[in-house]
Amino acid sequence: MLEAKLADAVLLKRLLDSIKELVTDANFECTEEGLKLQAMDNSHVALVAVLLKEEGFMKYRCDRPIPLGVNLGSLTKVLKCAKDDDVVTLKAGEEGDILQLTYEGRNSDRIADYEMKLMDIDADQLGIPDTEYDARVTMSSAELSRIVKDLAQLGESVRIDVSKDGVRFEAEGESANGKVLLKQTEAARRRYAEDEEEVKNEGDDDDEKEEGGSKRKKVKKEKKENGVKKENEDAEMEDGEKEGEDESGEFKAESDDEGEEEKEEGSDEEQENRKKRKKAQAKATGKSKRAKKSNDDEDGDASGGVSIEMNQHVSLTFSLKYLVNFAKSAALSNKVKLMMSSEVPLLVSYDFGPGHIHYYLAPKIGDE
Template identity: 30%
Template sequence: MFEARLVQSSILNKATNAIKDLLNEATWVCTESGVQLQAMDTSHVSLVSLNLLAEGFDKYKCDRDLVMGINISVMSKLLKCANDDDDVITIKAKDNADTITFIFESRSQQKKSKYVMKLMNLDKEYLNIPDIDHNCTIRMPSNEFSLICRDLSQFGDSIDITCIKDSVKFSTAGDIGTANIKFTKMSSEDNKERTVKVEAQKPIKMTFSCRYLNLFTNATAFSPRVSLFMSPNVPMVVEYSIEDVGNIRYFLAPKIEEENNS
């Protein structure tokens, strides 16, 4: 038996919004430690990893590991039936069940809604993601990162991210011109939430798809800050924390020079 309760139903709503443009369907793995999702996007270019810790729920019970195939689009529509500002959400599923139940309750307990969604038969795809000591770490306001991805995508299809010591530059070039945005070390501690922090062991420059970076910024609502982790020849990691519940990470392989020159 699986049962999980969240006082803030908006957390699950934000989670589905953050992945629905990348994934049509995905396997949710429920264990005693929490709920995990790992899946390649429909084009097999990026990887999404969602982790919701058991202790982040107001109530969490999972007697045995449960694997559920979820239609992300249907789940997203279903969660929109909740009142994010008021409703408490409870999720239930029996062992070996072919359905999952969502119960929305207003805090005044005047209204209670119940929705039962059919599960899908999906192959369990859980990839082994190795731990890497990344050469460069960028921590910045998530709204700022979202604006950079949006603005630079007006000029080109790719974004170059260049890190040197404690500075980072985002740049692009296209038929209509070029654009670049640079951040250098900030000494002021007056507004730490607005600070861009860069730690680069050695200079690094990598190129990524604007389209995917823009899709990743759908998770901006989760956290005021985002972390980017880069190392040569391995996928970049874009990570957002989810309040006190867990995190969502996106992995995106860099574009190679042959692609850039073609």
């Protein structure tokens, strides 16, 4: 049995929008690690690999590996019935013939249930070898999207040239040519390096915050109780002759305080659900310090700055049609990595908190 609860439906919407034009039918493989998808386009030129990690869900249960064969177009239509901030729950039985989707409103005042028929898709999982790439470029995903869309107006192919000067995108058309050079900047290099470090330590930081939060809450409660107690003692010393009134006032203060504590704390289960929801929402929507920091940077660094790690000069040509499709994943992440080596497929990687999406594209050779 599979049960996977995600904090915001918008994550699945954006994910499906990114790949639905590249792949028509595909299997979501459900494992203990999370949901995986791997599929090639019809021409076998591009491959997409998606991972939604188990820890990115509010609740995740997978008793045994289950393939969910879906038509991505149909699943997109069903997901359009959910609000962006709805909590979405995916359920599938052992038979794996029906996928149930439940959408819960943020205030739990609306619950919608949908069922979708699953398909039996015979698809082999390809082994993707670990590759040491000669060039790694980290840049703004919005900037890559703009570049490939602009150059697609001129021609069908783009040559990506990575050197010490930066990364150059060049397209040639029948009536016009275009070139875009993005120079490596020290500010961008530092920013992307800091982002990598934050991603690496994010899990540990979340655990520490939860523990620290519960400790701070306990201390706050003790301080509040001590403060009320001290105020009551002072009132008794100053107005001893008004003991009856003080007692009623003291009783009222304690009642109000207890009410606030009950309202603030709630049950242990509610607190745990709130923590999981906030944690999953922060990862799913990308509302982290990294995103805010990137948006607050100067326009030059945020839009055109790149970070380059290079062993040797690389220059390859790719189809712009596919790169334009890949760039739709800019809605999932504010940065993208391009990894290149001679005679090896280009890897376009987007990391979005609870998972990642990787695109592999074979280079054009000669006049192809």
